[in-house]
Amino acid sequence: MTTTTLPAQRRADTRSQIINILTRTWSLIFLLGLFIFFSATGPGFLTVRNISNILVSSTLVMLMSIGQTYVIITAGIDLSLGWTVGLASVVGATTMRNLANGGMEPVTAIGIGAAAGLAVSLIPGLVNGVLVAKIKVPPFIATLGMFGVIRGAAFLLTDGQNVVGNLPSTVRDSLRVVGNGSLLFYVPDGGFTWLTQPADLTTEQLRTLQKLAPYPVLIVAAVVIIFAFILGRTQFGRHTYAIGGSKDAALRAGINVDRHLLVIYVLAAFTAGIAGVLHIFRFTAGSPLAGEQALLDSVAAVVIGGTNLFGGEGRLSGSVIGALIIAVLQTGLVILAVDALWQFVVVGIIIIIAVLVNQFQAYLERQKAHD
Amino acid sequence: MTNPTPILQAKQVSKFFGGLTALDKVDFEVYPGEVVALLGDNGAGKSTLIKCVSGVYRPEHGEIFFNDQNITHHSPASIRDLGIETIYQDLALAENLDVGGNVFLGKEKKRNFLGLLRVLDDDFMRSEAAQVLERLDIHIPSLKQKLVNLSGGQRQAVAIARALYWNAKLLIMDEPTAALGVPEQRKVLALVRSLREHNIPVIIISHTMQDVLEVADRMVVMRRGRVVANLPRSQADAEILVKHIVGAAEVA
Numbered sequence: 286m287t288t289t290t291l292p293a294q295r296r297a298d299t300r301s302q303i304i305n306i307l308t309r310t311w312s313l314i315f316l317l318g319l320f321i322f323f324s325a326t327g328p329g330f331l332t333v334r335n336i337s338n339i340l341v342s343s344t345l346v347m348l349m350s351i352g353q354t355y356v357i358i359t360a361g362i363d364l365s366l367g368w369t370v371g372l373a374s375v376v377g378a379t380t381m382r383n384l385a386n387g388g389m390e391p392v393t394a395i396g397i398g399a400a401a402g403l404a405v406s407l408i409p410g411l412v413n414g415v416l417v418a419k420i421k422v423p424p425f426i427a428t429l430g431m432f433g434v435i436r437g438a439a440f441l442l443t444d445g446q447n448v449v450g451n452l453p454s455t456v457r458d459s460l461r462v463v464g465n466g467s468l469l470f471y472v473p474d475g476g477f478t479w480l481t482q483p484a485d486l487t488t489e490q491l492r493t494l495q496k497l498a499p500y501p502v503l504i505v506a507a508v509v510i511i512f513a514f515i516l517g518r519t520q521f522g523r524h525t526y527a528i529g530g531s532k533d534a535a536l537r538a539g540i541n542v543d544r545h546l547l548v549i550y551v552l553a554a555f556t557a558g559i560a561g562v563l564h565i566f567r568f569t570a571g572s573p574l575a576g577e578q579a580l581l582d583s584v585a586a587v588v589i590g591g592t593n594l595f596g597g598e599g600r601l602s603g604s605v606i607g608a609l610i611i612a613v614l615q616t617g618l619v620i621l622a623v624d625a626l627w628q629f630v631v632v633g634i635i636i637i638i639a640v641l642v643n644q645f646q647a648y649l650e651r652q653k654a655h656d
Numbered sequence: 657m658t659n660p661t662p663i664l665q666a667k668q669v670s671k672f673f674g675g676l677t678a679l680d681k682v683d684f685e686v687y688p689g690e691v692v693a694l695l696g697d698n699g700a701g702k703s704t705l706i707k708c709v710s711g712v713y714r715p716e717h718g719e720i721f722f723n724d725q726n727i728t729h730h731s732p733a734s735i736r737d738l739g740i741e742t743i744y745q746d747l748a749l750a751e752n753l754d755v756g757g758n759v760f761l762g763k764e765k766k767r768n769f770l771g772l773l774r775v776l777d778d779d780f781m782r783s784e785a786a787q788v789l790e791r792l793d794i795h796i797p798s799l800k801q802k803l804v805n806l807s808g809g810q811r812q813a814v815a816i817a818r819a820l821y822w823n824a825k826l827l828i829m830d831e832p833t834a835a836l837g838v839p840e841q842r843k844v845l846a847l848v849r850s851l852r853e854h855n856i857p858v859i860i861i862s863h864t865m866q867d868v869l870e871v872a873d874r875m876v877v878m879r880r881g882r883v884v885a886n887l888p889r890s891q892a893d894a895e896i897l898v899k900h901i902v903g904a905a906e907v908a
Contacts, residue, residue: 514773518769518775518776519773519774519775519776520764520766520774520776522776523753523757523761523764523776524762526750526752526753527750527752527753527757527761527762529752530750530751530752530753531748531749531750531751531752533746533748534748534749534750534758534761535750535761535762537748538748538761538762538763539733539762539763540761540762597750597751597752598752650802650804650805651804
C-alpha cells in the first residue's frame with residue numbers, strides 16, 4: 286500500500302467518495318425532493334395538519350418495516366407479517382368487546398385486549414422462528430405457509446367478516462383518546478392545549494384544529510428508537526448483522542445462530558402485533574385485513590431504505606425514510622388528484638431504482654477491494 | 657530443532673471412512689516455534705489429519721497430545737479453547753463488519769450506557785485490534801472499514817489477528833495463499849514468519865511448493881494416508897518433495 290497520492294488519483298478518490306455518499310443518502314434526498322415537489326404543486330400539502338396526517342398514515346408500514354428490517358438483515362424475509370397485524374387486531378378487538386359487554390370497565394377491557402393482541406402475535410413469530418431456525422425451512426416458504434395459516438385463523442375468528450365492530454361506545458370513546466389523540470393540540474387563535482382536545486370548539490375551529498404530536502406517531506417513534514438502538518448499539522444487533530453477513534463466521538464465533546434467528550422472527554411478529562393493536566385504537570375496530578396491503582409496502586420501505594435483500598447490510602433509519610416516501614407519495618398524489626392507482630406504479634419504480642442503487646454500491650465496494 | 661518436547665504430538669493415529677483408510681498409523685509432531693508444512697496430493701490425508709487435530713473427526717486408533725494433554729476425544733470447541741486455532745480457506749469472517757467487529761465476534765466488549773444499558777464498546781475493540789495488527793506489522797488504512805473493502809491478504813491478517821488476540825498457541829492454516837495474488841502471497845508468508853518470531857507454531861497445508869520451501873522449517877509429506885517423508889528444510893528441495901508426493905521416491 287503506497288502512501289503517495291497523485292492528483293489524478295486524489296480526484297478519483299473524491300469522485301468515488303461523492304458517489305458513495307450519494308448511494309447512501311439518495312433515499313433521503315429523494316424524500317426531500319418529493320416533499321418539495323408536492324409542497325410546490327399540491328395545494329394544502331404543506332400544512333401542519335396534512336403533515337401530521339401523513340405521519341399518522343405512515344405508522345402501519347413503518348411498524349411492519351421495523352421487524353422486516355431485522356429479518357431481512359439476517360438474509361430472511363417474513364411474508365406473514367401483514368396477516369399477523371390482522372390477527373392481533375381481531376383478537377384484541379374481540380377481547381375488548383367481550384370483556385366490556387361482560388361489564389368490565391372500558392379502560393381495563395382495552396388494556397387486557399391490547400395485551401391479548403400483542404400476545405397472540407408472538408405465536409406466528411415463534412412458529413416462523415422454529416421453522417426457519419431449527420427445521421431449516423427457507424424463510425420465504427416458511428412465512429408463506431404462515432401467511433395462509435394466519436389469514437385463515439383471523440377470518441375464522443371473525444366468521445369471515447372483514448370487521449370486528451360493535452364495540453361498546455364507552456370503549457370506542459376511550460380508544461379514540463389514544464388513536465385520534467395528540468399530546469399537543471393547536472387551534473389557530475385559540476392557542477395550545479395539552480393532552481385533551483379543547484372542548485366547545487366551533488365547526489370552523491374543529492376544521493383548523495392541528496394535532497402537533499399525535500399519539501400513534503409518538504408510539505411508533507418510541508418503537509423505532511428502541512429497535513434502532515438495539516440494532517445499532519448492542520451485541521444483539523451486532524450478531525444480527527454477523528449472521529446476515531456470514532452464518533458460518535457467526536457459528537464458528539460461538540454465536541447461537543438458531544436461537545438468535547428465532548428471537549428475530551418473534552420480534553418481527555411483535556412489531557406487527559403492535560401495529561395490529563394500534564389499528565384498534567385508530568379505527569375503534571379490528572380487521573383481519575388490517576395489515577394485508579401494507580406487507581409489500583413494508584418490504585418496499587426496507588429495500589428503498591438501502592437494506593440488502595441478501596442480508597448483512599441495512600439500517601432502521603433507512604426503512605423509516607422508505608416508509609415516509611411511500612406515505613408522502615400516497616398523500617401527495619391524492620392531493621394532486623392523480624388517480625390513486627398511480628402510486629403502485631411509482632412505488633414499484635422506486636423499489637427497482639433502490640435495488641439498482643444497492644447493486645451499484647456493492648459493485649463500487651468490490652472495485653475498491655480489488656484496487 | 658533441538659527442542660525435546662513437542663507441543664503437539666499425534667501417535668499412531670488411524671481413521672477409516674467405511675472401507676477406506678484415510679489415515680494409517682500416522683505419527684506427527686510439532687515443536688514450539690516451528691513452521692511445519694503438510695504436503696501431499698489430493699486425498700493423501702492432510703485434511704483428515706488436521707480435522708482429527710482440531711476435533712472435527714475422532715480417530716479410530718491412536719492418540720493426540722497437546723502440551724501433554726490428551727485431546728483425542730475433545731470437542732472442536734474445547735480444542736479451540738485450549739489454543740489450537742484453525743484458519744480455513746474461507747476464513748470464516750463476517751465481511752460486513754469492521755476489523756474490530758471481527759476480532760471480537762461472539763465475544764464483544766461492552767460498556768455501560770446511561771447507567772443500565774449495555775452497549776458495544778467499538779472504540780475499545782478497534783484499538784485492541786489495531787494493537788494486535790501492529791504486533792504482526794500489518795497496516796490497514798482504516799479500521800472502520802468493512803472487511804469487504806480489504807484485500808485478500810488483509811483479511812487473512814485479520815483472521816490471524818483474531819486467533820492471536822484470543823491466545824492461540826498453535827495455528828493451523830489451510831491453503832493460506834491459494835486465493836491470493838503474488839504480492840498478497842508474500843505478505844501472508846511474511847505473517848507466518850512473524851508468527852514464528854512470536855514463538856507460535858504453525859501448520860501450513862499448501863500445494864504451492866515455493867511457499868513451503870520459503871517459509872517452513874520442516875516438511876511432512878503424506879501419501880495414501882501415511883507419512884512418507886519428514887524432512888528439515890536443509891534436506892528438502894522441490895524435486896525431492898515432488899518425488900515423495902507422487903510416490904516416485906518409494907520406488908527409487
